[in-house]
Each structure stands twice: as C-alpha cells, then as structure tokens.
Amino acid sequence: MLTTIEGVHKNLFESESIINGTQRMMLRSQTTYYFILEGTPQYNTQEGTFELDFLVNQEFTFTQLENVEPTRYYDKYVPTKYGTIFRERIFANEAQVSIYVRLTEGQQAQQQQQVAKGKQTKGGAQELEIVESEMRGERLIRLELYHGDDLIVYNYGINSVTLSNITLPKDENYVIQASFDLREWPEAKFKSEETDNLYWFTTIFASDTVALVRDTTKEDKEKAIKKSWEDKEPGRAVNAKKSRTKYLITLKEELTPEEQAIINAPRMTKKQREEEAKQAAQKKGPKKDDKKVGKQSKVEAPVETAPQQRQIPKSENHVNEAITQFLQHLEQDRIMDHYARHAGLINVRSDVQKREIVEGILMGKEEIAGIIQRNLKMREEIKLLQKDNKEILINEFQSYRSSYKQELTEIYQQRDSIKQDLTQLMKKEQQLFDLCKQEKIGNPEDVEKLIADPSQLDPVLVSAARQVINNWKIAIIQEKINTALQNFDVDTLQKCVDQIQQLNIEGLDTSAAEDMLDEASGNPNFQAEKLAELKKQGKKPIKK
Structure with a gap:
C-alpha cells in the first residue's frame, strides 16, 4: 500500500471496490484533474472489456496520457553501512510516473557488438548483460521519494517494490532512494556471498521522458567544505594525511626504520611554522642595483601607498548556514535610505474621513457582535446535540450490557448443567468400574x-x-x-x-x-x- 506523507499529489477522491462501484465527485471549472484507475486482477483473469460510465450535468473532455517507452536502469549492489541500494536524482517535465524496482541474483556476461557481415568490430562498444538466477531469500526493500530533504512518499516490498502513478511537477528537485531494511537483513551492510552477485533493476513508466542521475549532493558538500578549509589554511590536507599515517603507524607492533623516523619526527606548532616562514623570507636579501660607469642612478620619487584592506570572503564560497548569513549581512549596503510614501506631503484627515473611519469601526463591532452571537447559538445547539447523542449512546450501551449479561448468564447455566452431567457420568463410570473390579459375585x-x-x-x-x-x-x-x-x-x-x-x-x-x-x-x-x-x-x- 502506497503511503503518502506530505504528498507529491493529493488524492481528492479515492475509492476501492470489487467488480463494480460508484463514486460521487464535484469538479471545479478551469482546473486540471487526473483520473487514475488501477486494478489487481487474479492470475487467471481473462482478457475482457472494462466499462466506465460518467453521469454529469455538464460536458467535459478527457485527454489521454500515453506513456513513452519505459526507461530501464540497472547496476550491481555495493554494500554500505546504511544498506542503500541506490540513490538517484529524477529529471523530468511534468509527468505521471510509476517506478518499479526489483532485485535479482546473476552474473555478468560481456557481449561485443558485431557488424552485419558477422565480423567483430575493432574496439567496438560492449553491452553489459546480466544472466539472472533465482533469489535465495526474501529481502524487504524500502523505496522512498524525497523532495529536497523531505520524505514525500514511500512503499515496502519483498524483492520488488512499486511506486504507482505519481505526479511530478516540472523543474523540481526529486530524489529516489531504495534501501534494505537492516532490521530484517543486517548482513546487507557487509560484502558476502549473498551480496556479491546482487543486482537491482529499475523500470520507469512515464508520460514523458524521465532520466535518473546519481545523487552526489552529499559528496559535493563534503568537497566544498574541504576546499574552504584548504583555501583558509593551505597545506591542511597534507598535514591531515601525515597525521593519519602517523596514527596508523602507532597501531602496529613492529616498526620499520622509516616508520620509526616518522614517529620520532618533531611536531611543529603553528607559531613555529610561521616563524620558519619569516626566517626564510629574511634570508632572501634585496636585489643589488647594477652600477654603470658614467651614469648616475635615478632617484625615484616616493609613492604614497594606501593601507591594504583585508579581503572579506564571499558568501557563495561557504556552505555553513551561520557563516553564509553573516557574510551576506556584510555584503549589504551600510546605509539604507527609507523614504516616506507621501513624498513629503503630509496627508491630514478631513472630518468626513474621520466619520467614515468611526462608522467603519462601529460596523465592524456590530459584525463581530453578530458573529459572537451566532457562535454562542451554534455552541448551544452543539451542546444539545451532544446531550442527545450522549443519552442515545448510554441507552445503547445499557441495552447491549443487559443483553450481554443475559447471554453470559445463559452460558453459565449451560456450563453448570454440562458440569453436573459430567459429574454424574464420572460417578456412574466409577461405580461401574468398582462393580467390575470386585472379586465377589454381585447382583447383575x-x-x-x-x-x-x-x-x-x-x-x-x-x-x-x-x-x-x-x-x-x-x-x-x-x-x-x-x-x-x-x-x-x-x-x-x-x-x-x-x-x-x-x-x-x-x-x-x-x-x-x-x-x-x-x-x-x-x-x-x-x-x-x-x-x-x-x-x-x-x-x-x-x-x-
């Protein structure tokens, strides 16, 4: 069953029926509606005709949405700690989309394209073919559709799952994700024989062309953060790599001479690195002027230089929300002029305008008083209805309780009679057993x-x-x-x-x-x- 959270679409009218059914709807003018009819026939259902009758007070027309050729994607499953099968972005115009995902086990087979004469093309493209086999177990799949970071709709299935008839608007950021339920199959996080030859197939049926592109939003954000760190502090990545290498070396029991030298290397602080950079700059002396005989050196006039202002980073170069807001605040103008709407001409109210305002206020008060009176009257009516309904419910409950009590009494009486009969029967059997058991001849x-x-x-x-x-x-x-x-x-x-x-x-x-x-x-x-x-x-x- 498809579960809608906030909704790619909202079902205005929805009904379920078997063989036949009716639905009463009210459709507004100048509004686009999608009429979707889904069926779940039996496996042995024969081909037939489906009749649909519309009884309307005004004529309207239908525009059939015909699906284009289904789009098929497939790839091998790579185990992750979250059990994610795939996460893809959807690019499409406004369309009706149905998504079908299934799992299978198989092997890859490379088939090279051949020319019409039967000769193999040199360096020709190879087409990947999956030789499918039967799944060895039942795996619970969760298929989710996100709008940005918000979960819109999801569905569950065993080895296959479907999202049926979803309306996707144009130019929206939608992401589809399929994952295993790790509570049902925690081994999906690790590489094993069961996950080694696992493939996923996604088939998209849509009324317009739909494309899936791998979602790399998370990786792009991480790269942007690392780049901002590197721009702010050059050499940070190299130092981090050295620290990681040094930490991994400390986990070993036996070290090589090279690893021992890395461990014993002194660690320089930030201040020491800055001093070393200053000393290296001082060692480079100024260039000597060329002395030419018979020529006097020109004396350059002093040039006034303006103090160098610190370069403020731009907001688009950061992903942190707080930093971005602060930089956007700095990028705005320091002085903002706000002009009055009257452009210097003060509007003085006349007596007529004042009377109109007072009359409007009085009319508003009267309207509010009328609304309050209507609400009070409605509240009293609701109280009376609640009282009547309460009495009806109490009477129904008492009648049900008395009938139920009578049924229990009859059941107890039947039980007592059955118990008494069983006691007499057991007593009779015991007497009969004792008579049969005695050695003395009795009365037949x-x-x-x-x-x-x-x-x-x-x-x-x-x-x-x-x-x-x-x-x-x-x-x-x-x-x-x-x-x-x-x-x-x-x-x-x-x-x-x-x-x-x-x-x-x-x-x-x-x-x-x-x-x-x-x-x-x-x-x-x-x-x-x-x-x-x-x-x-x-x-x-x-x-x-």
Missing part, C-alpha cells in the same frame, strides 16, 4: 441399571460390564445347580437347565442335573425319599 441387575444408557459411557467399560454380567449369571446358575443337587430339589434343577438352554451358555457341566431329573421323572416322591435317606445317615440338607 445393579450393573444392568448402570449401563441402561450406554451412549455417553466409555464403550470399553460397557463391554467389560456386559462380560461381568454374563460371568455373574453363570456363577449364580452353577451355585443354584450345586445346591439343588445336594438338596435333591428337582424343580430348581429344571429351572436352571431351562435357563442354561435359553441363555445358550456353553462350558457348564449339567450332566449330574440331567441324570437326577431323569431319575426323578418316574418317581413323584423322589425328593422326600432322598431327604429321608439323608436323615437316616445323620446328614442334614443344605439351607438355601
């Missing part, structure tokens, strides 16, 4: 009641409970058969055998019960006789 009906609704219970636990019920039933039947055999209870044996056949129980030995039933089938007094025999033997029947 108790387990059957617990698994009456098995939808919410653990299916593994339900299956185990059913197995326990079957085991308990088999054990109870076996115990009844054994007791009936000892008591010669034919009826109980018959019920147990029928129950075994009904439940289809396997693995239970019923041969003794079947023999006793066969024996008792022809003797109705079988049980009484057997009990009498036990009594004679001195044995008692087992109690049920």
